[in-house]
Amino acid sequence: MINLWDIRYVRLGTPDVEAATRYARDIVGLELGRREGKAAYFRSDDRDHTLVYFEGDPSDHTVGFELRSKEELQAAAAALDAADIAVHAGTADECARRAVGSFINFRDRNGSSIDLVVQPHHSGQRHWPSRDGGITGFSHIGLCSANPSRDEAFWTQTLGAKVSDRIGAAPLLRIDEVHHKVALFPSQRVGVQHINHQVESIDDIMRAWYRLQRAGVRIVFGPGRHPTSGAMFLYFEGPDGMVYEFSSGVRLITPEQEPSYQPRQFPMADTSFCMWGSKPDIPEFKV
Template sequence: MINLHDIRYVRLGTADLDQATRYCVDILGLQKVRALDGAVYFRSDDRDHTLVYFDGDPNDHATGFEISSMEEMEQAKRDLEEAGVSTHWGSDSECEARFVRDLLVFHDPSGNRIELVHRPFHSGWRYFPSRDAGISGFSHIGLRSRDPARDEKFWTRIMGARVSDWIGDSPLLRIDEIHHKIALFPSDRPGVQHINHQVESVDDIMRSWYFLSERDIPITFGPGRHPTSSAMFLYFEGPEGMVYEYSSGVRSIEDEDYRPRQFPAEPLGFCMWGAKPNIKEFK
């Protein structure tokens, strides 16, 4: 079984790179690292980058996960191909564009592009945000799934993830002690469904609620608190319909005897304060 060390980055195509760049800097509050070959890189912690927007199809998404050693990368390739998943090694130019030593590319059963990376770059400079949103780091993603039950088997039996809880048919999956790094939500197409950044406190969430509201950024869910992860949250709309989330206070699971819980696929399963989502996959 594959051992995912951590989630590293998300890459998103965009039809308007300038507009996406302004959003990431002025609204989301990330640090712009560089512009290179039709792509702009942003960071939110000590990683070289955690988000990239590039000139391309807005439906072209990729998520990178770190693997600890080259031996584990090679074993991951064997495990995936034995399971019938087509893989290929990234080219030198693809590795250079991702600032990693090695890259293995495949698609999950729903068609989501997944990139396993070895020796991704870190930054020697302190993360310096473009606005004081309180961001402490990139934390997790929601992925669209054409069949959450089928994809849950793929992510748990092959990719080594573990179910923390379910909301309806949607599993919340952890790869370390953090409640979840991946969530699978029913959809008729693949792609990244939402992108989460952790912030330091509920004060940061409420400051951003006012900040975003004053700038007419659509709030799609919250402020609220998830009964699954215990995190306080705020979801809002980004470029080309991408949903971003700030959250704080996410639960850690270190008990090996922990048993996943089933929550209903209705507002109370998503928020214990009573907020109702305006997000298609949450309805």
């Protein structure tokens, strides 16, 4: 079984890199680390980058996960091959664009593009965001799934994730102590459904709520609190229809809790997404 160590980055194609850059920097509040050709690299913590916008098809999404060693990467390639998943080994140029030592790419059962990387670069510079938004780092992604039961089996049996809770058919999956790093939401689309950044507190969420409204950004859910992870949240619309989320206070499932932990089943209802009463304007969250 493959053991994912952490989520590392998300790469998004866009027809307008300049507009996406302004959004990531001025609206989300990320640090523009550098530009390379027709790509912009953004930092949210001490990693080299956690988000890349590159000129390309806006449906072209890739999520990167870190493994601990080259030996684990080789074993992962073999495990994927045994599961009849086609694997592409990254070229030197592709590794340079991702700022990693080496990586493999594959598509999960729903067709979402996944990188498994080793020796990802850390920045030698202090993280200096474009403004004080309270962001502490890139934390998780939602993925689209035409068949959540099928995709849950792949992510748990092949990629080693564990189910923390389910909302309807949608599993919330953890790869470490954090309640979830991946969520699989029913959808006929392929790729990333939303991108989450953690912020320090509810104060940062509420400041963002007011600031986003003043900037004319469409709020699609929240402020609210998830009954599953316990996190307080705010979702808002980004370039090319991508949904971004700020959240704070996510639940941890510790090693001491792990042996006796039982995933909870929540119905597909508004109250399963928010315990405060906010109703989502997100297709994959609607009943």
